[in-house]
Amino acid sequence: MSRSIVGQLILKDLYLVRWMIAGSLVAGAAALAIMPLSPVSAYVGGVSFICVLVILNIILVMGAVVQEKKDKVLLFVLSLPVSTSQYVAAKVLSNAIAFVVPWVVLTVAAIVVIDMSQIPNGILPFLITVLGYLLCYYCVLLAVALITDSTAWHSTVITVGNVSVNFLIPFLLGLASVARHREGPTAVWTADIAAILGIEIAAGAAALGLAVYLCSRRTDFV
Amino acid sequence: MTEPVIELEGVEKSYRFFQLSDVRLRLDAGQIMGFVGPNGAGKSTTIRILMAMIGQDRGTVRVLGHPLPREQAAAKRHIGFVSEDMRLYGPATLAWHIRFVASIYPGWDAAYASALLHRFNLHPEQAIKLLSHGERVKATLLLALARRPRLLVLDEPTTGLDPVARHEVLAELMDVVRDERRAILFSSHNTQDIEQISDQITFIDRGRIIDSSDKETFLDRWRRLHLDVPPGVTPPAPDGVIETTASGRIAVVTTKAYTPELDGVYERAGVTVREVQRMTLEEIFVANVMSNRREKVT
Numbered sequence: 001m002s003r004s005i006v007g008q009l010i011l012k013d014l015y016l017v018r019w020m021i022a023g024s025l026v027a028g029a030a031a032l033a034i035m036p037l038s039p040v041s042a043y044v045g046g047v048s049f050i051c052v053l054v055i056l057n058i059i060l061v062m063g064a065v066v067q068e069k070k071d072k073v074l075l076f077v078l079s080l081p082v083s084t085s086q087y088v089a090a091k092v093l094s095n096a097i098a099f100v101v102p103w104v105v106l107t108v109a110a111i112v113v114i115d116m117s118q119i120p121n122g123i124l125p126f127l128i129t130v131l132g133y134l135l136c137y138y139c140v141l142l143a144v145a146l147i148t149d150s151t152a153w154h155s156t157v158i159t160v161g162n163v164s165v166n167f168l169i170p171f172l173l174g175l176a177s178v179a180r181h182r183e184g185p186t187a188v189w190t191a192d193i194a195a196i197l198g199i200e201i202a203a204g205a206a207a208l209g210l211a212v213y214l215c216s217r218r219t220d221f222v
Numbered sequence: 223m224t225e226p227v228i229e230l231e232g233v234e235k236s237y238r239f240f241q242l243s244d245v246r247l248r249l250d251a252g253q254i255m256g257f258v259g260p261n262g263a264g265k266s267t268t269i270r271i272l273m274a275m276i277g278q279d280r281g282t283v284r285v286l287g288h289p290l291p292r293e294q295a296a297a298k299r300h301i302g303f304v305s306e307d308m309r310l311y312g313p314a315t316l317a318w319h320i321r322f323v324a325s326i327y328p329g330w331d332a333a334y335a336s337a338l339l340h341r342f343n344l345h346p347e348q349a350i351k352l353l354s355h356g357e358r359v360k361a362t363l364l365l366a367l368a369r370r371p372r373l374l375v376l377d378e379p380t381t382g383l384d385p386v387a388r389h390e391v392l393a394e395l396m397d398v399v400r401d402e403r404r405a406i407l408f409s410s411h412n413t414q415d416i417e418q419i420s421d422q423i424t425f426i427d428r429g430r431i432i433d434s435s436d437k438e439t440f441l442d443r444w445r446r447l448h449l450d451v452p453p454g455v456t457p458p459a460p461d462g463v464i465e466t467t468a469s470g471r472i473a474v475v476t477t478k479a480y481t482p483e484l485d486g487v488y489e490r491a492g493v494t495v496r497e498v499q500r501m502t503l504e505e506i507f508v509a510n511v512m513s514n515r516r517e518k519v520t
């Protein structure tokens with residue numbers, strides 16, 4: 001029963017966000033498609049590609065977690081034969097699937113597009129690090145949405161998360177290892193790139209882990 | 223003695239500006255309890271504790287034999303819950319909600335769900351966000367009733383409904399209560415609704431249960447007596463009198479422990495009982511709350 005109810009809640013959440021996932025895949029594919037056309041379109045496509053994932057991130061968390069609480073749909077969900085820990089597990093898993101699946105699909109598609117086009121493969125470590133940041137940003141926003149109902153906290157994380165991309169990109173491009181290889185024909189994974197990726201993955205996992213831990217200790221859900 | 227459907231013992235919950243204190247509640251199978259209190263009395267907090275949506279600070283909660291919040295999932299398999307402020311997923315249709323809930327409850331009664339759709343004049347393919355408030359309440363009631371739950375918990379379900387929708391909802395509940403194995407906890411501040419369907423009444427005010435009994439006992443023991451008090455005579459104050467108001471020779475006494483012998487007590491003291499009035503549940507509720515508040519002040 002417990003596994004099936006978690007499964008049912010995951011399927012329910014995925015059904016409700018199906019158009020967001022499909023829309024992000026279409027928009028992401030369109031952004032990638034224009035990238036090989038010219039240096040300007042590569043820039044426009046790249047920025048659009050990042051925007052698609054940022055928008056998906058915000059819409060998913062605000063729609064599936066925050067709005068569910070604000071609209072009191074949570075009363076309906078918690079009236080079902082589900083424990084609060086099962087609810088949290090289902091929410092984390094469904095949201096992880098809803099974001100990670102398009103993220104993986106679009107990341108693979110971006111690698112393929114870059115590999116098959118005139119865009120130098122040397123840019124790939126930079127791109128993957130930016131995409132890693134977006135994954136980390138998603139985990140942090142999801143964690144904050146699970147932990148608190150505070151609109152101020154949600155807005156703060158969204159603002160900081162969006163603005164930080166503008167600092168991260170010049171920072172990464174300014175790294176000697178990235179600057180040296182980004183115009184090159186092959187992707188070079190240097191130690192500092194690997195370290196940044198590691199930090200992004202660890203920070204995202206830690207945020208979600210903390211959210212699950214705090215939710216497991218929480219007694220009041222409405 | 224069979225196990226109660228709901229059993230709350232010494233339940234407490236503290237918030238910054240509100241405290242639920244020593245709540246004791248018992249509901250047996252086949253009973254319909256009206257849970258009455260003014261706004262902010264603690265009805266919804268109590269109900270959310272027994273739905274394990276809120277954890278109690280102290281005390282024990284058992285629902286259908288399951289201790290809460292530990293065994294909440296098992297308990298909720300047999301509970302149907304409807305709350306005035308409960309919402310469904312706006313973009314999804316009622317048919318989708320029905321399929322979703324039916325997939326979770328093995329005992330889902332599809333024929334009954336269809337009958338309720340017809341009776342409530344609901345259109346399954348309509349998106350929830352397009353439903354009126356009354357239709358939304360009826361939709362949540364349908365989703366709760368067709369599970370065929372052993373316990374139905376209704377938190378102010380008739381609040382904000384127009385008279386026709388209210389009649390439809392209450393008529394359906396009257397139908398449900400014919401099943402003697404089922405228990406219902408019905409919270410409201412509308413005593414008319416409570417009086418119509420409940421056989422047990424519990425009053426709550428400012429976080430405390432102030433009275434609890436079966437409806438007939440409430441209606442039988444509460445009376446308003448109109449007395450003629452001659453000058454120089456002081457009317458006695460028998461047990462159970464909670465309020466006396468006087469104007470000249472006329473005094474009005476409200477008692478929560480009326481027996482026909484009370485008339486004799488007044489007559490022997492030289493006071494004439496002009497009229498003994500039955501009280502409505504609303505009058506009993508208001509008198510009970512006000513008397514309780516006065517007692518707390520003194």
